[in-house]
Amino acid sequence: xxxxxxxxxxxxxxxxxxxxxxxxxxxxxxxxxxxxxxxxxxxxxxxxxxxxxxxxxxxxxxxxxxxxxxxxxxxxxxxxxxxxxxxxxxxxxxxxxxxxxxxxxxxxxxxxxxxxxxxxxxxxxxxxxxxxxxxxxxxxxxxx
Amino acid sequence: xxxxxxxxxxxxxxxxxxxxxxxxxxxxxxxxxxxxxxxxxxxxxxxxxxxxxxxxxxxxxxxxxxxxxxxxxxxxxxxxxxxxxxxxxxxxxxxxxxxxxxxxxxxxxxxxxxxxxxxxxxxxxxxxxxxxxxxxxxxxxxxxxxxxxxxxxxxxxxxxxxxxxxxxxxxxxxxxxxxxxxxxxxxxxxxxxxxxxxxxxxxxxxxxxxxxxxxxxxxxxxxxxxxxxxxxxxxxxxxxxxxxxxxxxxxxxxxxxxxxxxxxxxxxxxxxxxxxxxxxxxxxxxxxxxxxxxxxxxx
Numbered sequence: 001x002x003x004x005x006x007x008x009x010x011x012x013x014x015x016x017x018x019x020x021x022x023x024x025x026x027x028x029x030x031x032x033x034x035x036x037x038x039x040x041x042x043x044x045x046x047x048x049x050x051x052x053x054x055x056x057x058x059x060x061x062x063x064x065x066x067x068x069x070x071x072x073x074x075x076x077x078x079x080x081x082x083x084x085x086x087x088x089x090x091x092x093x094x095x096x097x098x099x100x101x102x103x104x105x106x107x108x109x110x111x112x113x114x115x116x117x118x119x120x121x122x123x124x125x126x127x128x129x130x131x132x133x134x135x136x137x138x139x140x141x142x143x144x
Numbered sequence: 145x146x147x148x149x150x151x152x153x154x155x156x157x158x159x160x161x162x163x164x165x166x167x168x169x170x171x172x173x174x175x176x177x178x179x180x181x182x183x184x185x186x187x188x189x190x191x192x193x194x195x196x197x198x199x200x201x202x203x204x205x206x207x208x209x210x211x212x213x214x215x216x217x218x219x220x221x222x223x224x225x226x227x228x229x230x231x232x233x234x235x236x237x238x239x240x241x242x243x244x245x246x247x248x249x250x251x252x253x254x255x256x257x258x259x260x261x262x263x264x265x266x267x268x269x270x271x272x273x274x275x276x277x278x279x280x281x282x283x284x285x286x287x288x289x290x291x292x293x294x295x296x297x298x299x300x301x302x303x304x305x306x307x308x309x310x311x312x313x314x315x316x317x318x319x320x321x322x323x324x325x326x327x328x329x330x331x332x333x334x335x336x337x338x339x340x341x342x343x344x345x346x347x348x349x350x351x352x353x354x355x356x357x358x359x360x361x362x363x364x365x366x367x368x369x370x371x372x373x374x375x376x377x378x379x380x381x382x383x384x385x386x387x388x389x390x391x392x393x394x395x396x397x398x399x400x401x402x403x404x405x406x407x408x409x410x411x412x413x414x415x416x417x418x419x420x421x422x423x424x425x426x427x428x429x430x431x432x433x434x435x436x437x438x439x440x441x442x443x
Contacts, residue, residue, distance in 0.1 A: 004165060014354075014363035017347025024344060038313035053422050113357065120355070 002107040008100035015103045019093025022086030029061035051135045053128055074134070078127035147175045150231070150269055231267045234372070237274045251278060255375035259396055263403035266372070268365035272346075275371025280338050282374045287331050289381030294331075298322045346370050352418055353401060358411035361404060369400030 034040060035058050044052040056076030063072035064083040072080040095101040108116065133140055148155045149166040150173060158164065161177030235254065239247035254262040302322050310318065320326060334341075350366040353359040359366065373396035376389040394416065401412035 014347060014350055014359075017343050017363060018351065020340070021344045021347055024340065038311065038317060117355065 001109070001112055004105045004107070006102045006105065008102055010097055010100055012097070013103060015089050016093040016097060018086060019090040022083075022090040025061060025086065026065040026083075026090075029058075030065035034058060035062065045135070049136075051131050053124070055131055055135070076127065076131060078123055145175075147173075149173055231269060232265060233270065234262070234266065234274075236278045236372075237270065248278070248281065251372070252282070252375045252378060255372050255396065256392075259399055262372070263369070263400045266368060266400065266404050268361035268368070268404045268406075270364075270368065272364040272367035272371065275368040276339060276342055277371075279342060279371040279374040280335075282378050283338055284335055286377045286380035287335055289378075290386065291328070291331055291381075293381055293383060295324055295327055298327060299324075342367075342371070348419070349401075349415060352415035353405065353412055355418075356411040356414045358401060358405050358407045358415060360406065365404045366401055369404045370397055373397040373400050 028034070040058070042052055042055050044050070045055055057079045059075035060072045060079040060083050063069075063075065064080065064087070069080065069084075072083065092101070092103065096103055145159075145161075146155055146157050156166065158175060161175045163174050166173055235242055235247045235250035242250065299322075302319075321330070346363065346367040349370065350359055350363045353366055373393055376392040376396065379389040380386045382389075398409060398412045398416060401415075402409040405412070
């Protein structure tokens with residue numbers, strides 16, 4: 001794994017695009033009550049009684065935009081981490097574009113990349129299991 | 145010897161050829177080993193060109209002059225004909241010389257009718273803002289041409305949607321969004337916000353491309369492929385053909401990203417499908433249920 005620091009620059013790149021995504025997403029979540037729209041909601045959960053992979057993400061965006069991190073965590077832990085990363089990207093992007101702070105570049109070997117993907121899949125699976133338990137068997141969490 | 149980075153155009157001194165990191169931007173580049181000592185004054189490009197580096201082709205700024213792009217393997221494999229400048233501008237990027245209309249028309253023609261050639265020659269390192277401007281213009285023309293058709297279609301849907309059977313809240317939303325003024329406003333608003341949406345879409349798509357190992361040439365390369373792939377959306381106003389055009393847009397996005405990132409075609413395809421599979425599962429289930437409910441109601 002190699003981390004390189006380029007010279008100070010303002011070149012618009014991936015981090016800036018993700019930072020912009022984070023800003024727009026959190027602004028929408030902060031000022032537009034999306035969850036109150038009549039057609040909003042998880043059809044999968046309504047009809048099958050089981051949450052889907054993305055269940056809780058609207059609440060995460062809503063609560064993170066109000067800086068309610070614990071509330072967001074209870075809705076979807078991995079979504080909270082991702083929302084936090086988007087917020088971090090927004091801050092770094094601002095520093096990058098305003099003050100030429102360089103964006104570090106990470107280079108990983110094929111083997112490291114393989115394990116990164118395995119970890120990502122495991123994280124998604126564990127997070128989904130947690131969301132299911134919280135929705136279907138909340139007494140398990142209350143007892144612990 | 146001296147070499148110039150194809151990414152940041154910084155000229156630096158190195159004592160060896162081969163793969164190494166640019167000391168300025170830190171990106172990996174491949175400096176060809178010197179073949180013969182320099183015999184004369186450097187060609188156009190001044191002292192940036194040192195011993196051993198071949199002269200720059202007649203390409204735009206930023207060309208590395210014999211330094212292949214970072215993914216040297218694919219490049220050497222014959223994606224570009226020998227002697228062909230890999231950093232050559234597209235007709236659209238050469239619009240000052242060609243003229244706006246001719247440059248735009250040539251680009252649309254090449255993207256739609258000769259995509260293999262177009263993607264093979266598309267530089268991954270040039271400025272992606274040109275591709276964004278191309279996409280913006282294409283979407284603008286396409287949206288304006290499709291506006292009459294959209295108004296007509298939604299007018300028909302309002303008449304046949306069965307509003308009285310809808311829940312009150314949903315009916316209010318449906319009526320508000322199908323007013324002609326709302327449709328015109330929605331179209332113009334989408335056009336105004338298009339650069340923002342483009343950057344967000346390209347950022348997310350590139351992130352997913354990275355997950356599947358299809359982002360070696362950076363965000364700019366993905367954004368360029370996405371921007372030029374919008375050419376078929378010019379046909380958004382033609383009934384029936386607009387469906388084919390939308391599908392062709394996705395095909396071109398996958399094709400272009402694979403070529404410009406010098407990777408296999410299935411990687412960008414997987415990157416495009418992953419969010420659809422993961423996050424639109426609800427939509428798919430809803431569609432099936434709605435269809436089922438509709439069939440039951442029709443009995």
